Amino acid sequence: MSALTVAVVITPGFSPFHFSVPCILFGNAMPDPQLFNVEICAEQAGTVLSDIGLSMNVEHGLERLAVADIVIVPFWHNPDERPAQALLDALTHAWQRGAEVVGLCLGTYVLAYAGLLDHHRAATHWEYERDFSARFPAVHLDSNSLYTCDERLITSAGTAAGIDCCLNIIRQHYGAAVANRVARRMVVPPYREGGQAQFIERPLPENTRDAKINALMDYLRRNLDQPHDLDSLARFVNMSRRTLTRHFLKATGTSLGEWLNAERLQRSQELLETTDNSIESVAAMAGFQSPISFRQSFKARFGVSPSEWRRTFRGPAQVALEHA
Structure with missing residues (x-):
């Protein structure tokens, strides 16, 4: 040849x-x-x-x-x-x-x-x-x-x-x-x-021109581990569900649900990279309803499992120590 x-x-x-x-x-x-x-x-x-x-x-x-x-x-x-x-x-x-x-x-x-x-x-x-x-x-x-x-x-x-x-x-x-x-x-x-x-950085908006939406975003970031629904969040900003949905989309370019899921995924990345918490604990601290839903969302977004992410960004030696 x-x-x-x-x-x-x-x-x-x-x-x-x-x-x-x-x-x-x-x-x-x-x-x-x-x-x-x-x-x-x-x-x-x-x-x-x-x-x-x-x-x-x-x-x-x-x-x-x-x-x-x-x-x-x-x-x-x-x-x-x-x-x-x-x-x-x-x-x-x-x-x-x-x-x-x-x-x-x-x-x-x-x-x-x-x-x-x-x-x-x-x-x-x-x-x-x-x-x-x-x-x-x-x-x-x-x-x-x-x-x-x-x-x-x-x-x-x-x-x-x-x-x-x-x-x-x-x-x-x-x-x-x-x-x-x-x-x-x-x-x-x-x-x-x-x-x-x-490896793609997709920064989420930190602030918008809407003061009420900014206050809501700050509140959600402080309470990612808590369950949230549209009715309670609408009451928080004194808006109707429809008005909140419209204002949030206009202010951020994304829906409230998509933004919240992205924030939770970003928080889970930080926890996987910087703490020794189990996958189950990371899921709970980031606000996912269950480890299964967390793994599914993480895999769909990043193409790898949470454990694979941790190995990539912390190294296999550190991961092995966590399970020793």
């Missing part, structure tokens, strides 16, 4: 970390150097400067994309800037002739600018989710997955998710055994549970 050619596209202002991920995984970390042949390409051969002042002398131009089996754009320095048309055309032609085209982190923007991702699933860094969706409405953005694969168009979420994505490409071509050996050499898990939704 001949080696697969991987063309890694380096662009001005590149990130050394993002650039190194495919170069290492398909290069030095491979147990068999004959499986992949990595070539560094740029729009024009010559010196390319990184975002921190490092430079790379590149031998190949975009002509190598015409023969590569896998083309990877590991980064893009500015989502507002449209890449050069020569690069977009080269990526399009590579995909049309059967190559896999990969965008890691903000490299997804380059594929989107080329029009390749229209009507396809894609992932990018969660911080750019709103910008990406507004800029490329025809792309089906997956805001939870660490990486996506859709008709030889492969994209990853932010930063370290590029490692997961490249490991999956290796797994698809040469099987789990080879991918696992590469992961061991990199000292990373061969497959990560969960998705980028675990």
Whole structure:
């Protein structure tokens, strides 16, 4: 079996970390150097400067994309800037002739600018989710997955998710055994549970322009562990149920029930990360009716269980101590 050619596209202002991920995984970390042949390409051969002042002398131009089996754009320095048309055309032609085209982190923007991702699933860094969706409405953005694969168009979420994505490409071509050996050499898990939704910050409004709604929100935050119903909360602010519902939606952009559930989930995250309380205690302290409803809500929102969240953000050693 001949080696697969991987063309890694380096662009001005590149990130050394993002650039190194495919170069290492398909290069030095491979147990068999004959499986992949990595070539560094740029729009024009010559010196390319990184975002921190490092430079790379590149031998190949975009002509190598015409023969590569896998083309990877590991980064893009500015989502507002449209890449050069020569690069977009080269990526399009590579995909049309059967190559896999990969965008890691903000490299997804380059594929989107080329029009390749229209009507396809894609992932990018969660911080750019709103910008990406507004800029490329025809792309089906997956805001939870660490990486996506859709008709030889492969994209990853932010930063370290590029490692997961490249490991999956290796797994698809040469099987789990080879991918696992590469992961061991990199000292990373061969497959990560969960998705980028675990890391997304979705801040809730602290205050609004409505004084009564602010007072209600403060009251609820102080009493998350207590049961609440719309009638009692309406009495608290001297409104009817309908008026409270309308005012709360106008002030916060969300319903009272959705806001309260989000606050309880956020509180449960804090408790899981900073205390040794059992899952049952966390559920009660955050105001969920039962541990079962807590686990269901947590899993639906973050894609992992409360115990998995705790392991991710506290580490397995700390979790083991809690159960010793």
